[in-house]
Amino acid sequence: MVLLFGCDQQTDAPRSKAPAPKTTITALVWAPDWPEEMLQIAAEFGKLNPDLHVNVQFMIGNSVEENIKPRVAAGTLPDLVSINPNAYSAELAEQGVLADVSETSAWKNMLDPLKPDWTSRRGKGFGISGGVATTMIYYNRAMFAKAGIDTLPTNFEEFLAVCAKLKRAGIVPIMWNGGFPNMLGNGPFASGFANGVVAHEPRWKEKMADGTLNLDTPEVAEIFARIAMIPQRGYAQPSFMTTGYDEGMRLFKEGQVAMAFQGSWAAGIMLHGNDFEVGVFIPPWNARGERAVPVLGSETGFGVCETPNKAAAMRFLEFIAGKGFPILQKKRHNISPFQRGIGTVVTDAEIVDYTNTVSRSPVTASPYYSSLPSNTIELLHKLMQDVLLRKLTPGQAAERLDVSVKTEAKMHYK
Template structure:
């Protein structure tokens, strides 16, 4: 009787265990068949359209670090191509295919986008509050919308190979354009190519010799230059502006630049300097990490002496290309990403770029080369300074300028013709948009 009862009890227990096992497997099957959204929180996907010609890996790392800390947001990074930020943005606006976060320049075009409601106001972010006060005016529209965060303090300068200068017997740095040409001639006679000219990437010609030519030939003579560009009253059809283009063309005419300079792009220009094939590079502070480090020679820097003898040089300094948020359905997530770029993510950029940060306080240790700090502090104390060309000219005139510089370099047009066409472009933009 007891033995029979034990057998019945064991059978009942076994039946119960089998039922539990079937119930468990049924639950697992139901879970497997459930929709992914039921098990995993929904993620917001944002698009970031970025201008990063020399730091794409760092931008991808920033996006990955952000998504790791913000698992509810996925960042799709897309990189701009071509010669300017504006030529990448315009087709996206025309087609209504806005990114959520975008690289922008601190110029009238971006400010107009802000006043049209395309770029969101970032004034409530900690990134805006932490940005250096002198830079905030660059990022404020006519309707007082704060439309972006600077990527750095931007200035252009000449990097030079101290070993080649010494071998050429150059003991003093040039302080005006006449002395600069003499230095170039001395380097050429010693068998060295004096300077890199990026004919294939006119963006750098704009940031370098055009910006400094404009600073010393226009800004030095006209204190109200910025207002007059805006209202269309600045006369650029002048011998002084023609001289800006003539100086750009003069370098290859005298044999002071590398062979095939019209095909030299951004990366190739940097390699030429780092390989010791050119003695100087007229480049931006944003390339300091590339140009100052990892070379078999010591590198120095000096202010491009685009001033006439007896005149004080006008340096170029302002805001670098920065970041803005578009007014899209994912604006809140994009704002979080903007805060990360300007916070923890900024140190990732600085480890490579070593530019001057645009912030009062950095998140962690920000690497900045002391030579760049000293240079920036020096030029910021000058009584008259000018802005980089991308924050000076209207967007369509920027694209026009690129073609004009290349046409002057190939001899298709004269410097005087280039000045006349640039003048017409700037005045036409003022008539159409800024009155």
């Protein structure tokens, strides 16, 4: 009887409500130079959204696409994912893998010139840009002065002359990312493609898509030849084939090289904390007498996948593009892709001036990751490394690039 009475008393006693379980969303992010900031963004989002927890995972390897493809095949995509503004991502949107984000505030606040690259054939807005991307050559002003260089190069011939002067002064002219071909793609390949292909073919995007763009040409072979030429002439650091992303920036910041190809997304690291002043200039990959064609477009951005947590992932996307954006920009000093900033917007006058200058250019090229088909991007990385290792000639690399682009067009062009 005592036991029964005790049970009755327990049943009648008031119960405290158990906290509602949190929903966990997974974010797979490309953040090679800002992982801590991404974790901070997720933590701040969690404070304001106690019903949600963000499990941040980081991409590895040489490209966004090589991280996404296995997950698409296995059906294990996260709720939010880093994506590039290219045909592959657009096709994922058409297939219902990526959600339409065009009704979000983030999309509506994105700069209008960036939106076409993030729009699929049928009008789905499939992602938000992580920034305005432009690539440049950063240079050590003190080293240039030591070598007697008082005029910046305006074409490739002059660029080689600058490299020769630096070498004669006992200075390594430029850092080469042979161990991280993503930056070879963003740097010398993109600038070579801009000046060797885009400058002479206004319809290059359309022709690449339908398979009529010819890349098996002397001009494209020259892109690969120049990539190999720099280390062959002793203008790159001795360990160029094993130099990765972080190490490459470290070599520049420690004053071991005079120049480095990098993007606006790395301005915070490249311009600050050095014992010397840094300048920037448009990569002069143009021939004498021709205007240099700069690279300008969208940085890698963010998309939401069609998962049961889509609504929660949309909330996180809005936060990344809103209150979270100054967190990453505080370190990166990249150019905001949005019409209105939230909080303090950190930028460098040098990068703002550079971006404004290239945006006024009559012809600009897209970053390589939004120009080439995804399978071709992976092939390109190997082609560049094989040319550097002299396993392929520049002409063979151009031929294989051409075959890949045309094969992709046959498979996907409708």
